[in-house]
Amino acid sequence: MLRKSLEDLLPNGPKYEIDETYLTLVKWLMASAHCSKLGASLSLTPSDPVNETKAKLVGxxxxxxxxxxxxxxxxxxxxxxxxxxxxxxxxxxxxxxxxxxxxxxxxxxxxxxxxxxxxxxxxxxxxxxxxxxxxxxxxxxxxxxxxxxxxxxxxxxxxxxxxxxxxxxxxxxxxxxxxxxxxxxxxxxxxxxxxxxxxxxxxxxxxxxxxxxxxxxxxxxxxxxxxxxxxxxxxxxxxxxxxxxxxxxxxxxxxxxxxxxxxxxxxxxxxxxxxMRNTASIWKYDKSVSGSASDSLSSTVLGLQPVYIVGSEDMDFYSRTVEEVCKKRKKFVCFIPDRYIYDDNQFKAELGRRGIETFEYLKVGDEENLDTFLESQEGCLITRYQHARGTECTTLLVFERNDMEPRLLRGTTHLVFADLDRDNNPVSVEEPEPGYILIQGNKHDPVVYSSLVDKMLEKKVERYIVIYEYSFVQLFLIELERRGLPTPVKIPRAMYSVEDITTHLQENRSGGIMYQRWGIEDCLEWIGANSKIPIIYIDDRDFVEDVKRIREGNPTLFIRVNVQ
Incomplete structure (x- = not known):
């Protein structure tokens, strides 16, 4: 049946009985095949992951x-x-x-x-x-x-x-x-x-x-x-x-x-x-960070995670930014903001040190620069996202996260954010004492959540409770999907008692359970002492008392993810 052309499925063509459920399943299998193949190949660290992703995404x-x-x-x-x-x-x-x-x-x-x-x-x-x-x-x-x-x-x-x-x-x-x-x-x-x-x-x-x-x-x-x-x-x-x-x-x-x-x-x-012309990693990242209400479905290749760089006041900010982009590609598009905090001279100096020629498309008359960039093998096209609407590119560097949506450029396989508004807050993973792991970083940084999943795999965490305070917990769920791991059951937003939580644990004997903090705030001591499974606490504030109340129960494993 699958060898029939789609012309046969149109209203004016011959009629065939088609099981829509089956066709839907085939679509998801196709998408899964692309994602799993790419995920597997990237895990082997190919010589050019950007080109490999590009080939599978758009050719x-x-x-x-x-x-x-x-x-x-x-x-x-x-x-x-x-x-x-x-x-x-x-x-x-x-x-x-x-x-x-x-x-x-x-x-x-x-x-x-x-x-x-x-x-x-x-x-x-x-x-x-x-x-x-x-x-x-x-x-x-x-x-x-x-x-x-x-x-x-x-x-x-x-x-x-x-x-x-x-x-x-x-x-x-x-x-x-x-x-x-x-x-x-x-x-x-x-x-x-x-x-x-x-x-x-x-x-x-x-x-x-x-x-x-x-x-x-x-x-x-x-x-x-x-x-x-x-x-x-x-x-x-x-x-x-x-x-x-x-x-x-x-x-x-x-x-x-x-x-x-x-x-x-x-x-x-x-x-x-x-x-189908955005990688799943970039599209889902943007949907989570921007709060997009799009009901589209991601049926595409997995792709590389976006890279997130902060610390614009650090001496090495532009050096780190350019180095991160050039690790995988020496031809890329860069969006710059209309803001004084961006240092054009420092950025261009770092490009020059690496032999990257710059091409500007910022004013009337820059069309020749654009043509030269399109024909070149290497180089950086410096422009604003307002000029690049409706286009797609392979590698994209964006200064100032809030200035655009990464989905605006489709087909991107290597995306680097250089956030001009955040202090340097590198991801750190510590184990201050046995059974207690502390992960810190910026809430927009995918490395925070990949570090969390790394620790879960290291500690063989299969059944667990997630308590979260903010909406960017979605980036944690995206990372689980990237690894092919099941996502936790999200308990509906409401106030819950100890009896309710006991019932939830009995009904969900495998995988994770997710609660918003405010809904179980009165039950934290009980959860720490009686859940008997690892607890993951994700917050963007300093809830010291919450942490203390949970840890007093001596849980089997407590992982706190504290983000700015």
Missing amino acids: SNTSDLGVGVSEDPGPSSSTVPQFSSLKGKPVGSQESILFWNKDQAQFLFQDNPRCIIKGDYGSGKTLVLFAKLKSLVEKKRKVVFISCLLPYADVPPIYESIMRKKLKELGDNIRFYSAMGICSEMGVRLGNTDREKSFYSVLAKFIQNLPEEFIFLDEFGETLDSKDKEDLLGVTGYMAGIEGKHLIISLHPRCNIDVSKLKDQGYEISELKYI
Whole structure:
């Protein structure tokens, strides 16, 4: 059955009985296979883990800085992939994404005049959009591609420069327009305020005047506020009423427009639920740290953990930062902040000591620097994340954690954070006395949680209680998943008595149990004296009395993780 093409699964094709549960299982098995293979290989310390991860994620031929478009020619864009054709293909390849997402296949192969594609960062929206576009160009159809990204400080987005070249390779049947170019043609001046409204106010009229039949829009609705949703629906409604046009629109992940109202306007919605062009480690790390409410599923390669560096006032801060990046890659993108605390001279001096050439993309006229960086084998592109929206890169260095979301650059396999706001607080692991382990560090640092799991494995901890105070306990759960270990049962948020905890222990005789501190605060002495299993206490404050109360019960093993 799996050798049948996805074309057979579409509504107009032959009908086959398909067990959806089975297909779901196969999807997870596929993702697990990628993750476990990569995890196993990385544990053997290959010579180039970044390239190995990149090959399994997006393909080894993919540019170090791109726009989510496949570099491999692959099969014809009009060909539906078969299961047998997936062997050796990256998880985030066009063939893999189309095969494992029926919605995407329907979007690509059905001739709907009004299409919306929706998904999170790294779900493959631009890849599928480009595949649809290529299939039309191959049929000699005339196409227009519109980027809805507006410039930051009048500097054209990097996405625009790269995408323009990719489209030019497809021939003369396609024209590219930028948001700024459309405003210019429509006589609209982009001021310092309401720039998005200025662009979207003329977009539908511009499309109506185009001679081409097929119109593609990418990154639609990126920066409009929630209060502007009705204005955006007015734009989509106007466009839906334009006769003689086929509209294919990719929504930006931040666009929170009401999808049900788009359906009412006549659009077919293709929602991509699987993250396939971000590594699981980076995507889950960002989701935990940023508090993202995304309901997407990570179905991708595991990848390397992000590296977290603090201590910006230390003399060796920039040296440590550059060294960490260059350990695995000597060609990378760097986001710098608009802040005085960042020392541009020190950073560039450290790059120079290691022979790393710098290329800046910070102002109008820096396009030549970008082109040179793209052609180079080594180097650092210094830019701001506002200029890099909509792109993906292999290795990324970010100064100032709160200045961006790592998901903004998909396809990243090596991510380094240099936090300008935190004092140096290196991870330390101590055992002040038998049966008591103290782990300290920064709550955003993945090494804190890998150290905790290391100790759990060393002490052969299989059944345990976790008491936590803050939300970043999710990073501990991510580390357990990375190691292929079961995650603890999370007891619902409530106040519990000794009797309740006794019942929980009887019901869960293997693995861990998790409680929020406030829900069992009155039971800490009892837990320390009577649980008879290791206790892990994770907090970002100095709860000395809590620790004392638990330890007075002389638990079999007490591990405290105290983070800033």
